[in-house]
Amino acid sequence: MLNYIDLKYKPLKTDLICEFYLELNNITVEKAASHVALESSIGTWTDIGTMNKRIAKTLKPSVFYINKKENIIKIAYNENLFEKGNMPEILSSIAGNIFGMSVVKNLRLLDISFPESIVKSFKGPRFGINGIRKITGIKNRPLIGTIVKPKLGLNEKEHAKVAYDAWTGGLDIVKDDENLTSMKFNNFNKRVIETLKMRNKAEKETGQTKIYMPNVTAETNEMLKRARFVKANGGRYVMIDIITSGWSALQTLRNADLGLVIHAHRAGHAAFTRDEKHGITMLVIAKIARLIGVDQLQALFNTEGFESFLFLLQLDIDMRRQQVGEHRRIANVVRRHQYLGRQAAAEVDELLELLQTRAHQRLDLEAVRFLLCYRLDLRLEVRLLADDLLNDESGEPLHQNARTALR
Structure with a gap:
C-alpha cells in the first residue's frame, strides 16, 4: 500500500483539505488515516495492479496532521481529484465509501476547506x-x-x-x-x-x-x-x-x-449531524450549501437551548424597559422568567445570588448578557444569533397578531 502519511507536507493553496474525527477499531491512528485517505481518492480496500508512479505522484493525497489525543486528522487532496462544479462527485470521494469502512468504528467529517478553483466553479449566493x-x-x-x-x-x-x-x-x-x-x-x-x-x-x-x-x-x-x-x-x-x-x-x-x-x-440533516462521532457536521453542510x-x-438548536435563548432574549427586552443599573429590578425581571426553561430556571438561582453579592455595583446590560450566555452554556451559533437580535435598539414591541402567529 502507498504511504499516505506525510506530516512534513505543507498544504498548497490549490489543495482541498478535510478534517476528520476517527474512532479506531483495534488499529493505529496512522493506519486508519491511511485507509481514509486512500479510499477517498485513488485507492481501494486492497492493492491494485493498475496503480502506477504517475498516478501516485500527481494525485495521492497527504495526511499532514494527526492529533493522537483527539483522534483528529487532516488530509490534503490535489484539486484534480475532483470535477469542478460537481458536488455529488466531490462528496462521493470525501464523504462516500469511507463511512462504511470496517477499519474504523466511527468517522466524522468535521470541516472542509475548498480551493479557489472549486469555489469559482459554483455560483454561490446571488444576494x-x-x-x-x-x-x-x-x-x-x-x-x-x-x-x-x-x-x-x-x-x-x-x-x-x-x-x-x-x-x-x-x-x-x-x-x-x-x-x-x-x-x-x-x-x-x-x-x-x-x-x-x-x-x-x-x-x-x-x-x-x-x-x-x-x-x-x-x-x-x-x-x-x-x-x-x-x-x-x-x-x-x-x-x-x-x-x-x-x-x-x-x-x-x-x-x-x-x-x-x-x-x-x-x-x-440530523441523519448526518446528530451523532457526534459519526457522519458529517452541520458546518460542512452549511459550507456546501453556501458554495x-x-x-x-435555516438553523435551529435543541429545545432546552431554545428555551434558554428565549429566556435570554425576553430578559434583555424587559431589562431595557427597566433601569438596567438597578440590581433589584434586574433580579425581579429574572425571577419572572424562570418558567421559560428548566435549564434556565436552575441557572437563574446562581445569577440571583451573584446579583445580591454585587448589590453595591452597577451591572451593565453587556455584563449580564455575557453571564447568561456563560451560565446557560449557549452554543456559539446561539450566542451569535442572540448578539444579532439583542443589538436591535428599536425596542418596538410585537403586535398581538404576531405573538399569536409565533405560538
Missing part, C-alpha cells in the same frame, strides 16, 4: 445578507420571521390569513414549513397566489417590505416550474429542502438564476 437587506430595506436590525403552523392542514386562504396576521403584527418574514408542498387540501399555485395577495395588502397597510418563502421542493423539473410561478406572480423568495432534494437539485435551482432569494431548509448558492440557511 447574501447585503442583497437581502437591500430587498427588505432593513439595515440596522435583524429580520424577524415565523413559520405557518400547523405544518399541514390549513387550506390556501387560511394559510394566507396566518401570514397576513404575522406581517401586520410586525414580522418581516413568513415561510412554508418543510413538508408543505402541493397538497390535496392546499395547492401550491393557489397558496402562492393567495399568500402573495395578502403580502401585498400587508405591505400597503404597513408601508414595509414583507417576505413570503414558498416551499418549491419537488422533482427538479417541477421544482423549477414552481419557482418560475413564484417569480411570475411577484414573489421574491423561494425555499428548498436541501438535504431531501439533494445537492444537484439545489444547484439546478441556483443555476436557473431566476433572481429569487434562496432559503435553505435543512430537514433530514452552491443558498442565500440563507
Whole structure:
C-alpha cells in the first residue's frame, strides 16, 4: 500500500483539505488515516495492479496532521481529484465509501476547506445578507420571521390569513414549513397566489417590505416550474429542502438564476449531524450549501437551548424597559422568567445570588448578557444569533397578531 502519511507536507493553496474525527477499531491512528485517505481518492480496500508512479505522484493525497489525543486528522487532496462544479462527485470521494469502512468504528467529517478553483466553479449566493437587506430595506436590525403552523392542514386562504396576521403584527418574514408542498387540501399555485395577495395588502397597510418563502421542493423539473410561478406572480423568495432534494437539485435551482432569494431548509440533516462521532457536521453542510448558492440557511438548536435563548432574549427586552443599573429590578425581571426553561430556571438561582453579592455595583446590560450566555452554556451559533437580535435598539414591541402567529 502507498504511504499516505506525510506530516512534513505543507498544504498548497490549490489543495482541498478535510478534517476528520476517527474512532479506531483495534488499529493505529496512522493506519486508519491511511485507509481514509486512500479510499477517498485513488485507492481501494486492497492493492491494485493498475496503480502506477504517475498516478501516485500527481494525485495521492497527504495526511499532514494527526492529533493522537483527539483522534483528529487532516488530509490534503490535489484539486484534480475532483470535477469542478460537481458536488455529488466531490462528496462521493470525501464523504462516500469511507463511512462504511470496517477499519474504523466511527468517522466524522468535521470541516472542509475548498480551493479557489472549486469555489469559482459554483455560483454561490446571488444576494447574501447585503442583497437581502437591500430587498427588505432593513439595515440596522435583524429580520424577524415565523413559520405557518400547523405544518399541514390549513387550506390556501387560511394559510394566507396566518401570514397576513404575522406581517401586520410586525414580522418581516413568513415561510412554508418543510413538508408543505402541493397538497390535496392546499395547492401550491393557489397558496402562492393567495399568500402573495395578502403580502401585498400587508405591505400597503404597513408601508414595509414583507417576505413570503414558498416551499418549491419537488422533482427538479417541477421544482423549477414552481419557482418560475413564484417569480411570475411577484414573489421574491423561494425555499428548498436541501438535504431531501439533494445537492444537484439545489444547484439546478441556483443555476436557473431566476433572481429569487434562496432559503435553505435543512430537514433530514440530523441523519448526518446528530451523532457526534459519526457522519458529517452541520458546518460542512452549511459550507456546501453556501458554495452552491443558498442565500440563507435555516438553523435551529435543541429545545432546552431554545428555551434558554428565549429566556435570554425576553430578559434583555424587559431589562431595557427597566433601569438596567438597578440590581433589584434586574433580579425581579429574572425571577419572572424562570418558567421559560428548566435549564434556565436552575441557572437563574446562581445569577440571583451573584446579583445580591454585587448589590453595591452597577451591572451593565453587556455584563449580564455575557453571564447568561456563560451560565446557560449557549452554543456559539446561539450566542451569535442572540448578539444579532439583542443589538436591535428599536425596542418596538410585537403586535398581538404576531405573538399569536409565533405560538
